[in-house]
Amino acid sequence: MTVSRKIFTSKMRANQIGGEQLRGLSEEEIKTVLDPILSFHLQFSEEVEYYEKLKRRELPSIENFKGIGHILIASRIALGMTQRDLASRLGVSDSQVSRDERNEYFGITVERAARVAEALGLRLHTKVELSGDVATNRELESA
Template sequence: MIKNETAYQKALEKLKQDKIFTTKEKVRFVEMGLNDEQVNMAVEPLISFHEQLKEEVEYYERVKRGLFNPIHKFTDIGKSLIAFRIYMNMTQSELAKKLEVSEAQISRDERNEYYGATTEKIEAVMSAMGMKATINIEIAAALGA
């Protein structure tokens, strides 16, 4: 997951480089005498990684515009905290200062998407970013599940 502008810019550059590299590899494989099916099989992993990075870039761009997905599971809270920080254009360093912790701690928490964080930690992060949570609990049977 892309978590800052530097990583975003690097990802954009990587996407450009990947396209060029994949095209060159296709030409090289054709020159080696591979047929279309073999060429496609050979470059499929490159295309797969490219598409995954492209999805990450598109997600980061949506977040920067403030387009967030609703949280349906508690395990998604961490990803939403990171998305909100990105949307606010707040750096990990700025968040660390507000929480009076090291930037390395914020980096670790975000790398793990706050997995295993206490409710107190989640509330502190939310408060530092000016967020407020509203929880709506529904009975699964009433939802047809």
């Protein structure tokens, strides 16, 4: 149980939240009330932490371009750049950037991701490794 949950739960048990008296709530009712609030709080805290890391220029690594859209959007926001600013740098309309971000750049090509990253002042590093999980044609033929 997190510290926040402990504090809320103890106050709920004491039947006091925000100076208001709460009477006759069962443990299950308390849990029903608290769970969505605490879940939102946790999600919000994680997003703030992620944003603060971006502001410190601590970008997460990604694998196989999964999450590239999220990084591009978050980087733009962390840099204090508007969608209009990015659109101007890319030579596209504001609405195009808005659509791309709304879809988290789903289906973006490598070339386009590189253009957006460059417009944001990001450098993408690529490392290619063979995973060894894929059978070769010879292995398939001999099986």
